Amino acid sequence: MLRFSRRMATARRSFVREILKVTEDPSIISFAGGLPNPRFFPIAELSRATQKTMSESGAAALQYSTTEGFPPLREYIAARYRRRGVQVGANDILITNGSQQGLDLVAKAVLDQGDVVLVERPTYLAAIQAFGLFEPRFRALELCEDGVQSDLIARSLTEDQPKILYAIPTFQNPTGISWSAARRREAASLLSASNTILVEDDPYSELRFAGEPLAPMGLVPGTSDLAPWAVLLGTFSKTVAPGMRLGWLCAHHEIMERVIVAKQAADLQSNGFAQLVLNRYLSDDDVESHIAHIREAYGRQRDLMVHLYEKLFPPEVLCTKPEGGMFLWMTLPKGLSSMDLLEKAIKAKVAFVPGQAFFTDDCGGNTMRLNFSNADEPMIEEGMKRLARVFATATLLRKAS
Amino acid sequence: MLRFSRRMATARRSFVREILKVTEDPSIISFAGGLPNPRFFPIAELSRATQKTMSESGAAALQYSTTEGFPPLREYIAARYRRRGVQVGANDILITNGSQQGLDLVAKAVLDQGDVVLVERPTYLAAIQAFGLFEPRFRALELCEDGVQSDLIARSLTEDQPKILYAIPTFQNPTGISWSAARRREAASLLSASNTILVEDDPYSELRFAGEPLAPMGLVPGTSDLAPWAVLLGTFSKTVAPGMRLGWLCAHHEIMERVIVAKQAADLQSNGFAQLVLNRYLSDDDVESHIAHIREAYGRQRDLMVHLYEKLFPPEVLCTKPEGGMFLWMTLPKGLSSMDLLEKAIKAKVAFVPGQAFFTDDCGGNTMRLNFSNADEPMIEEGMKRLARVFATATLLRKAS
Numbered sequence: 001m002l003r004f005s006r007r008m009a010t011a012r013r014s015f016v017r018e019i020l021k022v023t024e025d026p027s028i029i030s031f032a033g034g035l036p037n038p039r040f041f042p043i044a045e046l047s048r049a050t051q052k053t054m055s056e057s058g059a060a061a062l063q064y065s066t067t068e069g070f071p072p073l074r075e076y077i078a079a080r081y082r083r084r085g086v087q088v089g090a091n092d093i094l095i096t097n098g099s100q101q102g103l104d105l106v107a108k109a110v111l112d113q114g115d116v117v118l119v120e121r122p123t124y125l126a127a128i129q130a131f132g133l134f135e136p137r138f139r140a141l142e143l144c145e146d147g148v149q150s151d152l153i154a155r156s157l158t159e160d161q162p163k164i165l166y167a168i169p170t171f172q173n174p175t176g177i178s179w180s181a182a183r184r185r186e187a188a189s190l191l192s193a194s195n196t197i198l199v200e201d202d203p204y205s206e207l208r209f210a211g212e213p214l215a216p217m218g219l220v221p222g223t224s225d226l227a228p229w230a231v232l233l234g235t236f237s238k239t240v241a242p243g244m245r246l247g248w249l250c251a252h253h254e255i256m257e258r259v260i261v262a263k264q265a266a267d268l269q270s271n272g273f274a275q276l277v278l279n280r281y282l283s284d285d286d287v288e289s290h291i292a293h294i295r296e297a298y299g300r301q302r303d304l305m306v307h308l309y310e311k312l313f314p315p316e317v318l319c320t321k322p323e324g325g326m327f328l329w330m331t332l333p334k335g336l337s338s339m340d341l342l343e344k345a346i347k348a349k350v351a352f353v354p355g356q357a358f359f360t361d362d363c364g365g366n367t368m369r370l371n372f373s374n375a376d377e378p379m380i381e382e383g384m385k386r387l388a389r390v391f392a393t394a395t396l397l398r399k400a401s
Numbered sequence: 402m403l404r405f406s407r408r409m410a411t412a413r414r415s416f417v418r419e420i421l422k423v424t425e426d427p428s429i430i431s432f433a434g435g436l437p438n439p440r441f442f443p444i445a446e447l448s449r450a451t452q453k454t455m456s457e458s459g460a461a462a463l464q465y466s467t468t469e470g471f472p473p474l475r476e477y478i479a480a481r482y483r484r485r486g487v488q489v490g491a492n493d494i495l496i497t498n499g500s501q502q503g504l505d506l507v508a509k510a511v512l513d514q515g516d517v518v519l520v521e522r523p524t525y526l527a528a529i530q531a532f533g534l535f536e537p538r539f540r541a542l543e544l545c546e547d548g549v550q551s552d553l554i555a556r557s558l559t560e561d562q563p564k565i566l567y568a569i570p571t572f573q574n575p576t577g578i579s580w581s582a583a584r585r586r587e588a589a590s591l592l593s594a595s596n597t598i599l600v601e602d603d604p605y606s607e608l609r610f611a612g613e614p615l616a617p618m619g620l621v622p623g624t625s626d627l628a629p630w631a632v633l634l635g636t637f638s639k640t641v642a643p644g645m646r647l648g649w650l651c652a653h654h655e656i657m658e659r660v661i662v663a664k665q666a667a668d669l670q671s672n673g674f675a676q677l678v679l680n681r682y683l684s685d686d687d688v689e690s691h692i693a694h695i696r697e698a699y700g701r702q703r704d705l706m707v708h709l710y711e712k713l714f715p716p717e718v719l720c721t722k723p724e725g726g727m728f729l730w731m732t733l734p735k736g737l738s739s740m741d742l743l744e745k746a747i748k749a750k751v752a753f754v755p756g757q758a759f760f761t762d763d764c765g766g767n768t769m770r771l772n773f774s775n776a777d778e779p780m781i782e783e784g785m786k787r788l789a790r791v792f793a794t795a796t797l798l799r800k801a802s
Contacts, residue, residue, distance in 0.1 A: 001596050002630060003564055004659055005513050005535075011662045017468060017669070035465055043459030046674075050451040058444030062642035064436055067418060097498060097668040104667045108534060112406050113514075129666040133509060134406075163404055195402050229403060241463035243673030258405055261412045265530040266505045267498035268418070271672045272644030273447075 007133050015357045016125055023351045029383035032351040034173065034326055035374040037301075040294045041241045042281065049280035061276040067264050069095025069248075070275040076282055077234070077248050085224045086216060092226065092250050094259060095270045099203055099233040099247035103130035105266065106164070106199050106231055106249070109258040111136050116162040120148060122358035122367070124173045124201065127166055136163070138360035143172065147179030150186035157194045164197050169217050171204040171325025174358045174369040178323065184217040191229055192221055197255065198230045203247075206239050206291055207373075208324035209299030228252050231259075236278060238326070239291050244274050298326070298373050304380050305372045312388035314395075326373040329355070331366060332391075338368040341394055350386040408534050416758045417526055424752045430784035433752040435574065435727055436775040438702075441695045442642045443682065450681035462677040468665050470496025470649075471676040477683055478635070478649050486625045487617060493627065493651050495660060496671045500604055500634040500648035504531035506667065507565070507600050507632055507650070510659040512537050517563040521549060523759035523768070525574045525602065528567055537564070539761035544573065548580030551587035558595045565598050570618050572605040572726025575759045575770040579724065585618040592630055593622055598656065602634045604648075607692055608774075609725035610700030629653050632660075637679060639727070640692050645675050699727070699774050705781050706773040713789035715796075727774040730756070732767060733792075739769040742795055751787040 016033065023030035053061055068074065074093040081088050096102045103126070111117070111134040119127070121140035128138070139160050141148045147169065156162060165187075169179040179187070191198050200218045218230025226232070235247035249259060263269070281287075302321075305328060309319045318331040332338060338354040345351060355367025375383060417434065424431035454462055469475065475494040482489045497503045504527070512518070512535040520528070522541035529539070540561050542549045548570065557563060566588075570580035580588070592599050601619045619631025627633070636648035650660060664670070682688075703722075706729060710720045719732040733739060739755040746752060756768025776784060 002598060002655055003511070003596055005509065005511055007513075008510055008659050008662065011659075011666075013662055014665050017665055020465070021467070033465065038460040038464050041460055041463040043455050043463065046463070047452055047455035047459070050455075051448055054444050054448035054451075058448070059439040059442055060644075062442040062444065062447070062644035063439050064421070064434065064638075064643045066422070097672070100666075101668040108406065109409055110404070110406055112408075126666065126669065129662075133663065133666050195404055197403060237465075241674070242465045243461075243463035245668065245670070245672040245674075254403055258409045258412075261409065261414055261530075262534065264415050264418055265412075265501075265527065265534050266667070267502040267646065268527065269646070271498070271646040271675055273642070273646075273675055273678075274672055277674075 007135050011129070011133060014126060014129060016353055019351060019353060022346060028346065028349045028351055029375060029379050029386065030351045031370040031372070031375065031383060032353050033374060034371055036238055036242065037297065037373055037376070039376070040297065042285065042290060045281055045285045046277060049284060050277045052284070053276045053280045057276060061273045063272070065269055065272045067260055067269045069093065069270055070272065070279055073275050073279040076279065081250065084213070086219065087225050088250055092252060092256065094249045094256065094263060095275060096247045096249050096263070097245045097267070097270055098237055098242070099201060099235040100126055100130065102231070102233040102247060102249040103127050103199070105259045105262045107131045107134045108262040109255070110163050110197055116160040118156055118160070118162045118165040119360060120167055120172065122174055122355060122364055123166065123360070124168060125357045127201065128360055131166065140360050143175060143177055145177065147183030148187070150183065150190060153187055153190050157190055157196060162196050164199055165191065166199045166201065167217065168201045170202055170214060171207065171322050174327055174353070174355065175329040176320045176322025176325050176327045178214065179217065181214055184214065185221060187217055188219060188221050188227065192227065196229065198227070199233065200230060201233045203235045203238055204325040207295055207298055207326065209295050209302065211323040226250065226252060228254060231255055239294065240278065240281070244278055246270065246274055246278055301372045301377060301380060304377055305370065305384060308381065308384035312384060313391065317391070326371055328370040328372060330368045330370060332368070334366055336366050336394065336398070338366060341368070341390060344394060345387060345390045348386045348390045350383045350390070352387070408536050412530070412534060415527060415530060417754055420752060420754060423747060429747065429750045429752055430776060430780050430787065431752045432771040432773070432776065432784060433754050434775060435772055437639055437643065438698065438774055438777070440777070441698065443686065443691060446682055446686045447678060450685060451678045454677045454681045458677060462674045464673070466670055466673045468661055468670045470494065470671055471673065471680055474676050474680040477680065482651065485614070487620065488626050489651055493653060493657065495650045495657065495664060496676060497648045497650050497664070498646045498668070498671055499638055499643070500602060500636040501527055501531065503632070503634040503648060503650040504528050504600070506660045506663045508532045508535045509663040510656070511564050511598055517561040519557055519561070519563045519566040520761060521568055521573065523575055523756060523765055524567065525569060526758045528602065529761055532567065541761050544576060544578055546578065548584030549588070551584065551591060554588055554591050558591055558597055563597050565600055566592065567600045567602065568618065569602045571603055571615060572608065572723050575728055575754070575756065576730040577721045577723025577726050577728045579615065580618065582615055585615065586622060588618055589620060589622045589628065593628065597630065599628070599631045600634065601631060604636045604639055605726035607640050608696055608699055608727065610696050610703065612724040627651065627653060629655060632656055640695065641679065641682070645679055647671065647675055647679055702773045702778060702781060705778055706771065706785060709782065709785035713785060714792065718792070727772055729771040729773060731769045731771060733769070735767055737767050737795065737799070739767060742769070742791060745795060746788060746791045749787045749791050751784045751791070753788070
């Protein structure tokens with residue numbers, strides 16, 4: 001009998017990643033994954049960037065390099081923050097394997113068994129997994145239309161003494177909700193007076209197609225300075241390509257120093273080849289208009305999906321209308337199970353993610369997440385029709401029974 | 402006051418990785434890192450492979466993909482094992498960010514705080530780090546010329562009930578020592594009768610320039626089948642390029658299932674772009690003669706370094722003469738500190754790694770690791786002369802005092 005760690009006793013494969021396998025069947029229209037639309041991958045540009053990188057600095061790209069990451073790429077990321085009004089330098093940036101690795105590294109640097117992690121309710125499934133392997137206790141704070149209410153945060157900071165508050169304040173996964181500027185400021189004030197570390201996950205803020213940009217939560221209140229208690233996570237997965245597996249972690253020295261130790265032990269450094277190629281692409285190509293292009297397309301895709309929801313579903317089915325990101329969040333009438341619906345949906349060749357996976361307390365059985373970034377408009381149209389038919393049949397059968 | 406995890410209280414940055422920064426000064430001849438010679442990086446080949454990959458399957462390379470890794474690459478690795486006489490299939494392979502990540506994932510899947518990990522004495526520094534973050538107790542078993550004596554292993558398996566035995570049986574880092582076939586068989590028999598998991602790290606076996614290839618330790622005794630209690634770790638870092646950050650973990654279902662859960666939480670998947678490019682390179686190019694070429698060059702470099710050691714150092718300085726890999730292991734007369742020597746060596750523009758970092762019990766103060774793969778022959782000649790001068794001066798001063 002082989003013996004494994006206690007943490008593996010309850011750990012499971014990601015439901016979302018397993019659904020991805022089902023949806024490899026090309027006849028299934030998938031709203032399940034959080035995949036960017038591959039139509040926008042800068043394939044030719046990255047190919048050119050590779051030729052140039054290899055002829056100019058092939059040996060540097062292919063040799064071992066520093067744990068922190070390729071300095072010009074770190075500077076690019078810092079400069080981009082500064083243009084958004086956040087005062088950080090290249091030394092505050094660590095290159096990671098997507099922002100997912102940032103979660104693992106922070107968890108390792110901060111969490112002991114039994115420590116409390118505050119999360120939004122619902123929250124990102126793979127964050128539950130990443131933190132969960134360090135055996136914390138989760139406290140989930142109800143996410144409202146404009147964020148988490150500050151009295152909930154205040155009470156939990158006092159009562160639970162959480163090590164981490166984890167939030168995705170902009171176009172949250174799975175709900176698409178953004179915290180308002182006021183809610184962000186309130187949370188930052190509370191955090192400033194606590195010894196809790198904020199992990200602010202932000203994969204989506206570049207994908208805004210309506211409304212005004214918002215400052216991150218992790219700033220010293222009243223300034224544009226990164227707070228010493230904040231970790232910002234970012235990624236190139238949604239703006240360039242997820243297959244490059246490049247993201248970053250932004251934090252000041254006290255946190256950064258520990259995270260670097262964790263990164264060294266985890267995999268020495270991120271992919272140097274990919275880092276240099278990406279940096280070349282970012283320097284040589286017009287990334288701003290590339291992102292603008294994605295933004296515009298996703299905006300149209302969201303509009304269409306929201307329009308079809310309004311047209312095809314009855315008013316007792318609720319749905320968010322986010323100003324950006326990749327997801328809609330649907331709430332079915334109480335008592336309807338989105339997991340049962342998924343089974344029928346897959347037979348009807350359409351897929352989504354049942355919402356329960358995003359709750360740490362097994363609730364949300366009547367919720368579901370719909371991705372609008374991956375499918376083109378004709379597919380969205382057809383998929384939403386299939387989904388509406390599945391829903392209508394399920395409701396009819398339920399009334400009949 | 403921010404609060405970090407207990408594991409960070411003793412964790413430090415890797416001494417080797419920090420020395421790498423010192424040795425970025427081009428006037429220093431470095432025998433410190435474990436760097437391959439960049440002269441052999443297949444730069445043009447990888448550039449061509451990228452172009453082909455991007456034009457044929459750019460979207461697949463850049464999209465999210467499965468946690469396990471790119472199927473053809475997994476099959477390539479399995480087939481290579483089968484050619485070495487180890488019966489495994491593609492399902493037994495997980496693609497990782499270098500073999501370093503394999504250590505982190507196995508540690509996460511297997512270790513609880515206080516569990517015992519058996520290691521060779523000395524052992525690979527970054528394995529001490531990776532395992533160390535899961536707060537085990539280390540037991541170090543003296544590494545002799547032909548491996549660890551089986552009575553030591555037997556006693557420890559009984560007394561310590563270790564969760565893991567970690568070994569690098571071929572051209573070990575740091576010593577260059579290989580376990581004999583007999584020692585491997587003895588260890589496998591003992592492990593078969595225990596519930597300890599073997600983590601067999603093998604980054605170097607392709608770099609053999611003398612002697613006969615040896616079967617892995619992790620086989621069911623008397624067969625060529627991978628044992629259910631074995632994890633084999635491998636990497637493309639030494640044969641292709643470390644900047645690609647691609648390695649693998651090979652294990653059967655019971656272990657693999659847990660490690661995949663850990664991988665999903667850690668970073669979802671390894672770099673898809675790099676995986677497809679590497680796979681293209683491995684299919685299109687003559688990798689066997691590429692490796693043969695490296696092997697031959699490293700063999701010459703080792704010969705030269707050993708020759709200079711014999712010529713320039715007195716007989717009371719001991720040194721291993723490995724049949725492959727990247728390292729020599731030097732033992733200075735008792736009482737001489739290799740850490741003190743390093744300080745003087747850096748002033749004389751030559752660097753190595755003091756051996757103490759490779760011990761879990763702070764011993765080995767008179768040992769040091771010399772890398773012979775990274776420097777070309779003229780540099781080896783000059784570096785060894787500088788080192789011998791530093792050593793001679795230190796000995797003289799010691800006798801005078």
